[in-house]
Amino acid sequence: SDHKEAYNEVGSQGISYxxxxxxxxxxxxxxxxxxxxxxMVNVEELDAKPFINLLNKIGLPTRIQDANGDRALEF
Numbered sequence: 001s002d003h004k005e006a007y008n009e010v011g012s013q014g015i016s017y018x019x020x021x022x023x024x025x026x027x028x029x030x031x032x033x034x035x036x037x038x039x040m041v042n043v044e045e046l047d048a049k050p051f052i053n054l055l056n057k058i059g060l061p062t063r064i065q066d067a068n069g070d071r072a073l074e075f
Contacts, residue, residue: 009059021060025051049075 003014010017026043029035035046052062053075062073 018060021055021058022051025054025058025060028054 006012006014006017026035029046029050030037034050052073055062056072056074064071064073
């Protein structure tokens with residue numbers, strides 16, 4: 001996240017944005033039932049696709065940069 005863009009949007013540094021948005025996205029997925037938390041699991045055991053898609057929608061897009069170029073990651 002760009003510090004200036006984050007500050008302009010939320011009045012805080014980029015680290016606040018990158019540290020705050022993912023937990024909010026996770027909470028949203030739990031609240032809607034898209035992530036089933038009926039048992040104890042590590043976050044790595046949950047389906048990453050809805051998480052990445054939600055991050056893309058709420059302001060922290062995921063990108064891939066490799067030999068094929070730079071592009072958004074969407075599912």
